Amino acid sequence: KNxxxxxxxxxNAQNCxxxxxxxxxxxxxxxxxxxPEGGGGPNYPNM
Structure with a gap:
Protein backbone atom coordinates (compact mmCIF):
# COMPACT_ATOMS: atom_id res chain seq x y z
CA LYS A 1 0.00 0.00 0.00
CA ASN A 2 1.02 3.58 -0.59
CA ASN A 12 9.89 -7.13 -9.74
CA ALA A 13 11.66 -6.86 -13.09
CA GLN A 14 14.18 -9.54 -12.10
CA ASN A 15 11.36 -12.10 -11.97
CA CYS A 16 9.76 -11.01 -15.24
CA PRO A 36 12.81 -5.03 -23.17
CA GLU A 37 16.35 -5.30 -24.51
CA GLY A 38 16.07 -2.71 -27.24
CA GLY A 39 13.24 -4.43 -29.10
CA GLY A 40 14.89 -7.83 -29.28
CA GLY A 41 12.85 -9.42 -26.52
CA PRO A 42 14.19 -12.01 -24.13
CA ASN A 43 17.05 -14.24 -25.16
CA TYR A 44 16.43 -17.77 -23.86
CA PRO A 45 19.33 -20.01 -24.94
CA ASN A 46 17.46 -23.31 -24.51
CA MET A 47 14.33 -22.41 -26.46
Whole structure:
Protein backbone atom coordinates (compact mmCIF):
# COMPACT_ATOMS: atom_id res chain seq x y z
CA LYS A 1 0.00 0.00 0.00
CA ASN A 2 1.02 3.58 -0.59
CA UNK A 3 1.50 6.01 2.30
CA UNK A 4 -2.02 7.34 1.72
CA UNK A 5 -3.52 3.83 2.09
CA UNK A 6 -4.21 3.27 -1.60
CA UNK A 7 -3.05 0.02 -3.17
CA UNK A 8 -0.30 -0.21 -5.74
CA UNK A 9 1.11 -2.93 -7.94
CA UNK A 10 4.82 -3.62 -7.78
CA UNK A 11 6.41 -5.83 -10.43
CA ASN A 12 9.89 -7.13 -9.74
CA ALA A 13 11.66 -6.86 -13.09
CA GLN A 14 14.18 -9.54 -12.10
CA ASN A 15 11.36 -12.10 -11.97
CA CYS A 16 9.76 -11.01 -15.24
CA UNK A 17 9.57 -13.67 -17.97
CA UNK A 18 8.14 -11.21 -20.52
CA UNK A 19 4.80 -13.04 -20.81
CA UNK A 20 2.87 -9.72 -20.82
CA UNK A 21 0.16 -11.19 -18.53
CA UNK A 22 0.44 -8.17 -16.23
CA UNK A 23 -0.62 -5.89 -19.09
CA UNK A 24 -3.37 -8.18 -20.40
CA UNK A 25 -4.93 -8.87 -16.98
CA UNK A 26 -4.75 -5.26 -15.73
CA UNK A 27 -8.41 -4.14 -15.45
CA UNK A 28 -7.52 -0.44 -15.27
CA UNK A 29 -4.98 -0.63 -18.13
CA UNK A 30 -2.48 1.48 -16.17
CA UNK A 31 0.49 -0.78 -16.97
CA UNK A 32 2.41 0.28 -20.05
CA UNK A 33 4.35 -2.80 -21.16
CA UNK A 34 7.30 -2.16 -23.42
CA UNK A 35 9.56 -4.66 -25.13
CA PRO A 36 12.81 -5.03 -23.17
CA GLU A 37 16.35 -5.30 -24.51
CA GLY A 38 16.07 -2.71 -27.24
CA GLY A 39 13.24 -4.43 -29.10
CA GLY A 40 14.89 -7.83 -29.28
CA GLY A 41 12.85 -9.42 -26.52
CA PRO A 42 14.19 -12.01 -24.13
CA ASN A 43 17.05 -14.24 -25.16
CA TYR A 44 16.43 -17.77 -23.86
CA PRO A 45 19.33 -20.01 -24.94
CA ASN A 46 17.46 -23.31 -24.51
CA MET A 47 14.33 -22.41 -26.46
Missing amino acids: DDGSERLVI VHCKTCDIKDPTQNIVWVT
